[in-house]
Amino acid sequence: MADKIFENWLLKLISLAFAMVLWFFVMGESRMEVNHIVPLEYVNLPEGLMIASEVPTSVALRINGPRALQVNLDQEDIGLRVDLKDLSPGVTSFKRLDETLDIPGGLKITRISPSYVDVRLERVRERGVPVQVVLTGDPAPGFLVKSARAAPDRVVVIGAESEIKTVSEVATEGIDITNVQENFTQTVALSYVGNYTDLKETKTVEVEVVLKPDPDYVPPPPEEKPDGQAAAGVEKKEK
16 A cells, blocks of 8 residues: 555656646736626526516626736636526526636636626516507698508517516507598508517508598688789789
C-alpha cells in the first residue's frame, strides 16, 4: 500500500507544485469587476399554458475575479434559464437566480438585478367574437349608411384565459366615408392589441358598405342672383 502511495512520487510532487503555483498566480493577480447583460430564457413551458405576466428577458450581472479569468469568460456562456417544467397555472417565484449560473471557479457574482422572477402561468383559451365595423365621417348630402358588413363577421381570439373572458368584439380600423355617394367594398385590417391575447389567424376582413337615399333630405334651393346683376358671361348694355 505504501509502495503505491510513493510510486512516481517525483511526478506527483511536480504536479502538486505546478498546481500551487498556478493557484497563487490566479488568486494573486489583479482582480477586477465586469458588468454583463445576459439573456434570461424561459424553458420547458408546459403544453397548454402560457406566460401571462411581465417578465424580464435579461439580467444585469457584476462579476468579480482575476483578470485572466474575466478575459477568457465568454458572455454567450453566461445565459440564465428559468425552468418551467411541470408547473401548474398560477404564480411561481424563482429566487436566487445566481445559483443557476455556471461560471468558472475563482469568479464571484457580486450583483444581480433582478435577483428573482415571478412568473404567472395561465391556460391558453380560444374565443370567437363578432367583428365591429368602424366608419368615420358622413356620406355625401342626401345619403345614409344602410349597412356595413364584414366578411368574415366573426374572428377567433387566442391567449390567456383571464383576458379572453374580457374580449367581446374585435373592431376594424376606421373606414372614411366622407362624401361617399355609392356602395363600395374595401379590405380593412382588424384593430386589435391584447396584453396576452392575439388574433389567431384572421388579420383582415372585407367590408361592404351600402348606402341609401335620405328620405328627409331637402336639397338647398338654387342661389338667386341679386336684382340688376347680370348672369355670368352676359354683358349688360346701357339703354
